[in-house]
Amino acid sequence: MEIGNFISPKKLIEIKRDIVEDALSRSNPILAMEYQNGILLIAENPSYSLHKVSEIFDNIAFAGTGVYNDYERLRKAGVQYADVKGFSYSREDVKAKSIASSYSDTLGEIFSRSNMPMEVEIMLAEVGETQEENRFYYITYSGGLIEEKYFSIIGDIYLDISTKKIEKNLLRNFLKNKNLTGSLNLKETFRLGIDALNSVRTGSKINAEILEAAVLDRKIPKNRKFNRFEKKEIIELIGDGK
Amino acid sequence: MGFLKNYTESSFFGLLKTEYPELIPQIMPHPEIKQNLVSSTTIAAVKYKDGVVIGGDRRATVNGHIVINEHVVKVFKTDDHSAIAIAGTFGPSVKMAKLFQVELEHYEKIEGIPLTLEGKANRLSQLIEQNFPAAIQGLPVMPLYAGYDLDAGHGKIFEYDITGGTFIKPKEEPFSTSGSGGDRAASTMEHFYRDDMNESEAMELMIKALDFAAKKDAATGGTSYIIKSVSRDGVKSLVG
16 A cells, blocks of 8 residues: 555445445355254355355355355365364364354454455354254354354345345244244255245246255264255255245 | 465375375384384275175284284275275374375365275375385385275275285286285185175175184184175175
8 A cells, every 4th residue: 555545444444345245245145044854055056066055074064155266265274174173183073163263263364454355255054963053153254253043144145135035034934933943844944945035036936957955964874964965856855836 | 374275286185295294194113123013914805796895804913923902993984985994004004094084085075076986096005105115114004995986887996015006906806805814815715706796695705704814814813803895885884
């Protein structure tokens, strides 16, 4: 920064925020929701191989939205961190909380120190042995770390209406089924997620072609609980209910 | 930045070498120490119709005749479609098996798809090669690696020497053995092998081969055996 072109720190932060929020408002939302056997993650993503939802470690999944290379870099760093930790200590010592706080540190540092912040929003979901042990962490582009319960949403949140609509819709549905919280089966939960996404869409309804979905299923009889659904499995899950 | 690493490739071993060199197993014996640390053993793998059966005994010895443990595990599942059996010095061998497991998983997660079976076998060869300086000083790692090749539709067995040299067992010799009891196990396999065996017949043959080896080789034995099968359906524990 040259002398004579002084920009106040406050203004600088505002400029950075504008850049990121502009990019993020064009990103698609990603939902993570509890169901009977674990956690379901649904993302709008027309790509077949550039994933937004992926595996970090045994019972931990990652979701990122915004600029691909930014969240992809964070995803890889998460896998590296988890694998090194699991290798040098034990698999049980790898926890979403410590990865989330590393993400938070990193994003916070980049946001305040660099002129070009990362245009991302990321989420970590961790399935526990019981529903009470499920964890959702949502990390903002500036390093904010928020823990959520029952479900978590990232992406698209700065388009004022859609945000609230998504959150409210899901919240309402979850509240409506209060006694069933997390007790819905996979298909029902999927349905609920699709309904929530549809309720905030202005264009055509969502279809399997533009959906990416995966679960952390605690019933999978091995360490790695992450399971990505193929397109045909997604079509099966959505059923013929258009 | 501490969390974001400069290393961006897909190998876990590469990541350790670049960013965490202190985590790489690097035991180097003093050249004058003459203690024989090699744990003699018997491990074997044999193909059957739908895959490969791989197994080993559970005895660990020092100097070839002092039994120090009767319950060690020498056969490990490495991913959904492969397993490794280890012979050589126990410590470095187990560490290498563990490192290899993480290597395969790490690659799969970073790239989004698993390695091909040949790719996995080559990675293992490179890990063994890294151990060569220790191997010539008496701490060898010489595993057998068995996998199901999903593209080819059949099981494969890979043998290694201490330099990491890889040898894929051909159709004509659909089994492999290693360790101090390996010769007897191989004779058993040669005598009783049939190419139309199913999983349980291959398991019976494996038990027979390990029994024969244990009879004459003092370093082979232990509480029971560990035997796994690798097929299209995954890795299954048959014994142990």
